[in-house]
Amino acid sequence: MKSLILAGAASLALAMPALADITVQEAYARSAMPGAKTGAAFMVIANSGDEDDRLVSVASDAAARVELHTHKDEGNGVMKMVHVEEGFVIPAQGEHVLQRGGDHVMFMGLTAPFEQGSTVAVTLSFEKAGDVEVEIPVDLERQPEHGSHGDMSN
Numbered sequence: 130m131k132s133l134i135l136a137g138a139a140s141l142a143l144a145m146p147a148l149a150d151i152t153v154q155e156a157y158a159r160s161a162m163p164g165a166k167t168g169a170a171f172m173v174i175a176n177s178g179d180e181d182d183r184l185v186s187v188a189s190d191a192a193a194r195v196e197l198h199t200h201k202d203e204g205n206g207v208m209k210m211v212h213v214e215e216g217f218v219i220p221a222q223g224e225h226v227l228q229r230g231g232d233h234v235m236f237m238g239l240t241a242p243f244e245q246g247s248t249v250a251v252t253l254s255f256e257k258a259g260d261v262e263v264e265i266p267v268d269l270e271r272q273p274e275h276g277s278h279g280d281m282s283n
Contacts, residue, residue, distance in 0.1 A: 150178030157268040170234035185216040193238030
């Protein structure tokens, strides 16, 4: 009986999401202007695990709809923002950067304006790590950065 309980506990432990493998860094949210009905969030998602994971969806009460988006080059200098239904791969022992002009979290139909210094509660859902809840600071004043992750604000 004791070995059966230990085996059950071990299999449960292996089935639990590896939350410690996923970390979110350098996160911030912004809207283009005060009173805007849309906003976006940017961050670096790191995976210290030995297997790739995938950010598959995002949720927040801050907007009527929250989606994973990217920009697609339509040619002739035209960029189109598109919903990425399959999500973003977070490579094992690597990271994926959500940045202005690239992959990002899109908020549509904001329930309240994004205000400088406030935070936005967001749930990031991963295939393997499960749900990761983050409080993302609103930074309407953030300027383009040139750092270790490239241009974080095109």
